[in-house]
Amino acid sequence: MTPGRSAELLKALIAFPTISRTPNLTLIEHVAGLLGAAGIACTLVRNDAGTCANLFASTGPAHVPGVMLSGHTDVVPVEGQPWTVPPFEATVRDGRLYGRGSADMKGFVACAVVAMLDASARTLRKPLQLALSYDEEIGCVGVRRLIDVLESAPVRPELCVVGEPTMMQIATGHKGKAAYRAVCCGEEGHSALAPKYTNAIHVATDWITAMRAAQQQLAEHGVQDDGYDVPYSTIHVGTIHGGRALNIVPNECTLDFEIRTLAADRAEAILDGIRARAAADGSATLPEIEEVNAYPGLETHVTSDAVRFLEALLPPGTDTRKVAFGTEGGLFSARLSVPALVCGPGDIAVAHKPDEFVELAQLDACDEFLARLVGSLA
Ligand SMILES: [Zn+2]
Known part of the structure; x- marks a missing residue:
């Protein structure tokens, strides 16, 4: 299996060692550059020191609610872990892409950026939006500033998809x-x-x-x-x-x-x-x-329109479940009253560990899901 566009972008993202509490600006500027080249304007919301930024971008009509893809750009440290591959240099082997953040959750971020680029080339009825945060791993710290900005926006998204690793199953809740x-x-x-x-x-x-x-x-x-x-x-x-x-x-x-x-x-x-x-x-x-x-916790009802909408875009037999780990979805849901669901490539079981990886097939599955999502907005 040859790595696709999302995998190629994921390799680039892994090379930015964006450990929580350290700067993420070079990664954010890289993504802003890619989006900017496709004519998508980005809003950066920085921390006080100016070393980290959230990124918000939207493509499609501005005054109707759309779908927001959300991910964090920070990763957990690698010190003291017995890595057998370089953590900040992607290694592709046996259908897997190894590197810190490959599963949690730069794989989704890469797929989401590619989906934004594809969406920008189409005429959309509803916008596709991207929200990237910093310092999620230390308690959803960075995203709060982004939510402060989104709170005062005239239109809020009708759905937020948080791409934490669920093996592309739908998670409706967490504590x-x-x-x-x-x-x-x-x-x-x-x-x-x-x-x-x-x-x-x-x-x-x-x-x-x-x-x-x-x-x-x-x-x-x-x-x-x-x-x-x-x-x-x-x-x-x-x-x-x-x-x-x-x-x-x-x-x-x-x-x-x-x-x-x-x-x-x-x-x-x-x-x-x-x-x-x-x-x-x-x-x-x-x-x-x-x-x-x-x-806050996340609790989106299993029979909600949001779940039905996502199920229609995912393969038959996709499971709906709750997850043990927390996400930014609880904050989006509580502060913006936006229904949030968690769905992303890779397995949480390999996250925060040495030799973290995402299967290339998972990235492909995420690309397919996002392509159908873009199709539904067009
Ligand atoms: Zn995560």
Whole structure:
């Protein structure tokens, strides 16, 4: 199988090492150059430092709602991973294209840019739009600025397709996520007099005990959605840092934790429940909680017009499901009231790993889908 136009563009995109928190501007300018050469104007929405940008482009009539293709341009780091191919130089072998971001999600970005170029050569009834973001992997950070701009646009898209890797199946939902930092305070003192002081690590473990009890409550009595592998809202501690030496009562301990919610649950309410439980269990001191980042879940109804529209463009037998990972679709849906669906080439199971790849056949399947989409807008 010979790589097509999208695969050729994907190779170029992989060569920009756009790790989250590092500049993506050269990639964005490359894409803007390609689109500009086809007469498609691009709007760049930059971060404060000017080192990263979101890109928005539209082709077709300006004053009617169209379909927006959305993808992030950042990728996760490769440090410490045993790659057997160069991560930022595409390798094509045995029908697969290897490289960081090939599946998550520069493969879709390449297909979407090619679809925009093809669409620009046709007369469209409705516009095809492209939204590329930065710093998605660290909590959908960049796209919020783009949404600020899209919010004030006179017309909003009627559908947003987020091309995260689903093996070209349709994902209608994912959980929301809130990330928190808990700072547990105590008093420093000689460990021989330990009971005289508040031990920050003990405060932290009381909090964790309350979190785990809340998790059990959610698992046994909370709302259930069998569309998910884990059918209830989840609570998890990711890191814990505290203490300086065994003979000093620690005065500070920090926890990073997250709450991932079904559409029916709210993270703040679950957090309030943990607080109440910790207090009821006799925790004298509760941690100071700071919300670090949050994005909403996505819940597009399986019988909605949006799902029917996509199903008609995809091969028979295409599955409709929910996914475990978060996407920018929740923000598009919540802030712009645009129905969003997740559908893209590649497998999430190879994402964030060494030797990440996308099958060329998946890129072809995505190209076919987008060609039919463009046809439906023409
Ligand atoms: Zn992704």
